[in-house]
Amino acid sequence: MLKSGTKLFDSNNSLNPNKLNYYIYNAFLRNDIEISQDLSNFVSTPNLNDLINYKAVILEKAININATKKVTILSKYKSSPLDIIADFQDGLWTGEKGEMVSAKVLRNTNFKASNGRLDFTDIAEIDVEVSKLETRTLTCGDILLEKSGGSPTQPVGRVRLFDVQEDVQYSYSNFCSRIRVFNKDYDSSYIWVMLNEFYMLGGTVPLQNGVRLLNLKIPEYKKVRIPKPPLEIQQKIATEVLKIYSEEKANASELARDVINNYLL
Numbered sequence: 001m002l003k004s005g006t007k008l009f010d011s012n013n014s015l016n017p018n019k020l021n022y023y024i025y026n027a028f029l030r031n032d033i034e035i036s037q038d039l040s041n042f043v044s045t046p047n048l049n050d051l052i053n054y055k056a057v058i059l060e061k062a063i064n065i066n067a068t069k070k071v072t073i074l075s076k077y078k079s080s081p082l083d084i085i086a087d088f089q090d091g092l093w094t095g096e097k098g099e100m101v102s103a104k105v106l107r108n109t110n111f112k113a114s115n116g117r118l119d120f121t122d123i124a125e126i127d128v129e130v131s132k133l134e135t136r137t138l139t140c141g142d143i144l145l146e147k148s149g150g151s152p153t154q155p156v157g158r159v160r161l162f163d164v165q166e167d168v169q170y171s172y173s174n175f176c177s178r179i180r181v182f183n184k185d186y187d188s189s190y191i192w193v194m195l196n197e198f199y200m201l202g203g204t205v206p207l208q209n210g211v212r213l214l215n216l217k218i219p220e221y222k223k224v225r226i227p228k229p230p231l232e233i234q235q236k237i238a239t240e241v242l243k244i245y246s247e248e249k250a251n252a253s254e255l256a257r258d259v260i261n262n263y264l265l
Helices: 020-028 130-134 188-200 231-246 252-264
Strands: 079-081 086-090 100-106 124-129 143-146 159-161 170-172 176-181 214-216 225-227
Touching (some): 100 130, 124 130, 159 188, 176 188, 188 225, 188 252, 231 252
Parallel strands (some): 100 170
Antiparallel strands (some): 086 176, 100 124, 143 159
């Protein structure tokens, strides 16, 4: 028998909102419920229609628990797809031919910081091909996207801002993709804020596939639409949100969302 300390149920209180059985019970009753913060990584309430693939030639009698309703960042401003704002470049790993050079390579393990920036305490140094490194060297303002990785409780698609200004050369692994803003109407820090918000809202969940190793559907990710407020508004949003995350508060994502909504809605 499961112990009462499990997240599944409370044997003494069947209506404990910190246990999963409470949400199952209310789902059968079709009650509107607010998910406890403690269970936000384990409980979601998608529409059943969003869990069934109606586009298949033959209707599959299956429910895809990874599918959720498409996330859209709401805004009073017009928006543009990511692929006309920035370009993408896949990462690298050990080289096999040509001239080789040692390089500092950032990996998914460097995404562990909760402040939106990269953690530089464990940097891999590997031999890579010079020709590949030339197009995969990071510059200040680049955004690293986790395109492979994740777990059952952590969707793939985390983003981190590369804001290193010192004269040190860094690259990134083949589990990541570099996003570099080329559209002058957008601020790169603001793009990170929007992509991080998209991730926090669960936007990458329907864009991932795989079982043990999750992979992000990059062509679909490139179509994520980003609101385009005036540049000075973008910079204000980025400054305020980065300050919130730098303070590493437990409710940083909620505070960041308040800032975003205050300017965009």
